Amino acid sequence: MSLIHKSLIASALLGASFAAQAITPIDTSSTPNEGFSGTVGLGLSGESGSKDEQEYSVSLLGRHVAGERTALLIVNYNYGETDDKKDEDDLFVHGRWIKNNFFSERFDWENFVQYEYDKFDDLNSRKLAGTGVRWRFASETETGLLNTTFGVGGFVEEEESESTGETESNWRGNFYGKWVWNRKGDFPFELYGRMYLQPVLDDLGDLRATANGGIKFGLTEAMSLSFDAEVEYDSEPFEEAEKTNTEYGVKLSYAF
Structure with missing residues (x-):
């Protein structure tokens, strides 16, 4: 990337606030190196005057x-206050174990566990564990490399309402697709997206869906800037929660 392009991105970053958001990080690496690696992200924003507002987000x-x-670990935590009153507090933790080429080439087996809460979306806790299979495809052109993944599986979950203490347990299907396009050339970037469909197996009308995606620019070999958006839908949420939530934000990340 040229110095001019990097300067333009840095100027846009300085002119924008870091929005704290619950957007789940996407693993965009198709061929990670042996051993330990990953990224750490940070989001910060604030306002003072007619109202005092602070928002923070940390992701790993x-x-x-x-x-x-x-072995993959994803953690995302968000916290916010307005006029010294907490108005955002949510945590997402996801662990996944993957055996590549388990059934055949590019046909993998994966197991996962997850814990999350969102105090301001009436979710005191959600715990789940599941398994599934996935297929990986890659195609390369002169302009870039496209990696696509499709997954099928299921999990058992337990959810607890923050407002009522009500607890629900369900078996859900898990169907997802993910794609990552790495653009080559003088102005390289990563464009990515992912969608999950998770119906209750004995009541297909009870559906949870998540779609998120974004674009990431490399500032240095280790630092990157990403713009992300996410839409979450739950056809049968707890009483105090909305069916649809939309979030977007800017994040600065460090790769290790």
């Missing part, structure tokens, strides 16, 4: 690769 995506086995 860490992985360990040993041959065809990968």
Whole structure:
């Protein structure tokens, strides 16, 4: 990337506030190196005057690769206050174990566990564990490399309402697609997206869906700037929660 392009991105970053958001980080690496690697992201924003507002977000995506086995950990935490009153507090933790080429080439097996809460979306806790398979495809042209993944599986979950203490347990299907396009040339960047569909197996009308994506620019070999958006839908949320939530934000990340 040229110095001019980097300067333009840096200027846009300085002119924008870092929005704290619950957007789940996406692992855009198709061929990670052996051993430990990952990224750490930070978001900060604030306002003073007619109202005092502070928002913070911290994210971690860490992985360990040993041959065809990968252990992946994703953590995302967001906190916010307005006029000294907390108005955002949510945590997302996801662990995944993957065995590449388990059934055949590019046909993998994966197991996962997850914990999350969102105090201002009426979710005191959500715990789940599941398994599934995924298919990986890659195609390369003169302009870039496209990696696509499709996954099918299921999980068992337990959710607890923040307002009522009500607890629900369900078995859900898990269907997802992910794509990452790495553009080559003088102005390289990563464009990525992902979508999950998770219906309750004995009540397909009870559907949860998530779609998120964004674009990432490299500032240095280790630092990158990303613009992300996410839409979450739950057809049967708890009483105090909305069916649809939309979030977007800017994040500065460091790769290790």
